[in-house]
Amino acid sequence: MTRAAPIAAQGAGVGRSGRVALRAKGMAHTLLPVMTVLAAILALWYLACIPMNAGQSVLTAARADVAVSPESASDRRGMSGLALALRNPGVAVAGAYGQDRARLPAPHQVAAELWAGTVGEPVSSNRSLIWHGWVTMSATLLGFVFGTALGVLLAIGIVHSRVMDMSVMPWAIVSQTVPIIAIAPMIIVVLYSVGIQGIVPKAVISAYLSFFPVVVGMVTGLRSPGSMQLDLLATYGASRLQVLTKLRLPASMPYLFASLKIGIAASLIGAIVGELPTGASAGLGARLLAGSYYGQTEQIWAALFAAAILAALSVGLLGALERALLGRMGMR
Amino acid sequence: MGLVMLALLLWALGWAANAALANGPARGTAAARLAVPLIFGATLLGMWELVVRGLEVPLVILPAPSVIAETFAARTGTLWEDFVQTFLKGALSGYAIGCVAAFAVAIVADRFDFLRRGLLPVGNFMAALPIVGTAPILVMWFGFDWESKAAVVVVMVFFPMLVNTVAGLADTGAMQRDLMRTYGASYLQTLVKLRLPAAMPFVFNGLKISTTLALIGAIVAEFFGSPIRGVGFRISTSVGQLALDMVWAEIAVAALAGTLFYGAIAAIEKRVTFWHPSHRS
Known part of the structure; x- marks a missing residue:
């Protein structure tokens, strides 16, 4: 919603301030479609539960001596969930939403698990999703801060040194095309073998993943001032440090925030993947892995949603910070 | 010393x-x-x-590049088998399915403004989420072989591709669309002759972002279970055996595959969007 609203726009004069009315109008403009799409996704999810869980529901019904359509179990084994659900509609619908380890748990089951994991458990319990989320988030934030700081420093170096620009920058760009997350298991195990474990190896992966987006974005940002602006500062007799602090760094802020949002999302993925290979006992990645070992699908889905909420919160927080800061700086 | x-x-x-x-x-x-x-x-x-x-x-901390190169040369057979399993079967098929599906959905969403306004914020939101976490679920549904890896890749590339294509389809100016109207062009003609070509820089941006995501998805999904081949499988088992030279050789394979994949898409982009200012100079 960055488009400037025309003063004479429809509805601009309604209410005490045109801006408020316009914002309200804009909300309705996106809110209704977004809600419709979300409702459609939920409806599809509930619908998909029936065929996905049909095998288990029919099996349970057959064990409880309810008549099911292909009577022998060997006949049923070869059938798809959809075919089973079509031949036993009543049984499939009745059994779709209450299973313990459903192939696809229903949204309300996931929500209940999420609720039980966050509100229903004390924070110190090792079944609390808040505790696991914090374990992952602390590594993410530590790595993100280090990765961003190093990335900004390297970008400043690249902008000021031609040699660094020509030698490092192509590799920084190439590194964006490489699935660097493949290195994660190795970093964990190597650091473990030299006696470093816990938060640091995950933070190293997070730092590594947020580093390159920040470098590439900041180099673009620090170079964004035009020659007119640079010339003006040159006529003021500004030193390179003054050009950096008074022109280049402020001008790079929009680019910095764009990279930060990419960086924090990548950092979180790094921390989650960093918990996979060593069989870590705490963290959202550990919950995912444990859930997949023991077939606890609700646990997987709850951990997945917890990770999504964390990512959304951190990106949203950065977005709010961006709006506040750029607003104060008069950049939007 | x-x-x-x-x-x-x-x-x-x-x-x-x-x-x-x-x-x-x-x-x-x-x-x-x-x-x-x-x-x-x-x-x-x-x-x-x-x-x-x-x-x-020691070798278990950091092998020298020459040792890695030796391993690479000595075990090209295994590396090729892993490359076929992870890249050709898992990543590439998922990439194709995901990108085509997202492209189709984007065209439909562009046709109906209500759908576009609903899907775009949701797609933007989903693109920022750690979607790779769906890997254990999809491995459970589609089995250990490459189909589950392709499914993870489909989910990962779908949203960035969707958001970029929708943004690209909206990137024509009012003047250009008016010109098409004065020609009496139908919706389909406007789409094929004006808006799809104009969307190509955005589409290729999505395709390029998706190359890396596809490889990440295919490799990470193998950490949750795979047959006894594949880049992610080999990395996690070799790390367990402390055979770090093999791990580095696999990383080299992944890096090469990623760079070449990206390079191939960028080369196609150069031929398709030759008219764009960024390629003209």
Whole structure:
């Protein structure tokens, strides 16, 4: 919603301030479609539960001596969930939403698990999703801060040194095309073998993943001032440090925030993947892995949603910070 | 200790050579642009080799590049098998399915404004989420073989591709669309002759972002279970055996595959969007 609203726009004069009315109008403009799409996704999810869980529901019904359509179990084994659900509609619908380890748990089951994991458990319990989320988030934030700081420093170096620009920058760009997350298991195990474990190896992966987006974005940002602006500062007799602090760094802020949002999302993925290979006992990645070992699908889905909420919160927080800061700086 | 000193000397030499190239008379030429990063990379590799040998770093912490190269050469058969499993079967098929599906949905969403306004915020939101976490669920649904990896890749590339295509389809000016109207062009003609070509820079941006995501998805999904081949499988088992030379060889394969994949898409982009200002100069 960055488009400037025309003063004479429809509805601009309604209410005490045109801006408020316009914002309200804009909300309705996106809110209704977004809600419709979300409702459609939920409806599809509930619908998909029936065929996905049909095998288990029919099996349970057959064990409880309810008549099911292909009577022998060997006949049923070869059938798809959809075919089973079509031949036993009543049984499939009745059994779709209450299973313990459903192939696809229903949204309300996931929500209940999420609720039980966050509100229903004390924070110190090792079944609390808040505790696991914090374990992952602390590594993410530590790595993100280090990765961003190093990335900004390297970008400043690249902008000021031609040699660094020509030698490092192509590799920084190439590194964006490489699935660097493949290195994660190795970093964990190597650091473990030299006696470093816990938060640091995950933070190293997070730092590594947020580093390159920040470098590439900041180099673009620090170079964004035009020659007119640079010339003006040159006529003021500004030193390179003054050009950096008074022109280049402020001008790079929009680019910095764009990279930060990419960086924090990548950092979180790094921390989650960093918990996979060593069989870590705490963290959202550990919950995912444990859930997949023991077939606890609700646990997987709850951990997945917890990770999504964390990512959304951190990106949203950065977005709010961006709006506040750029607003104060008069950049939007 | 001598080898470490040699490494420092190599660093000084490489840096001096680069400084001379970058600030010397050949500074703007294409050859210098190519030579400087190559010298930098070679210097780093040389230092890596010398420092590892000089300090006698054990193999289980950091193997020397020469050892990695030996492993790479000796086990090309295994590496090729992993490459086929992870890249050709998992990543590439998922990439194709995901991108085509997202493209189709984007065209439908573009046709119906209500759908576009609903899907775009949701897609933007989903693109920022750690979607790779769906891997254990999809492995449970589609089995251990490459189908589940392709499914993870489909989910990962779908949203960035969708958001980019929708943004691209909205990227025509009012003047251009008015011109098409004065020609009496139908919706389909406007789409094919004006809006799809105009959307191509955005579409290729989505395709390029998706190359890396596809590889990440295919590799990470293998950490949750796979048949006894595949890049992610080999990395996690070799790490367990402390065979770090094999891990690095697999990382080299993944890096090469990623770079070549991206390069291929970028080359196609150059031919398709030759008219765009960023390719004209």
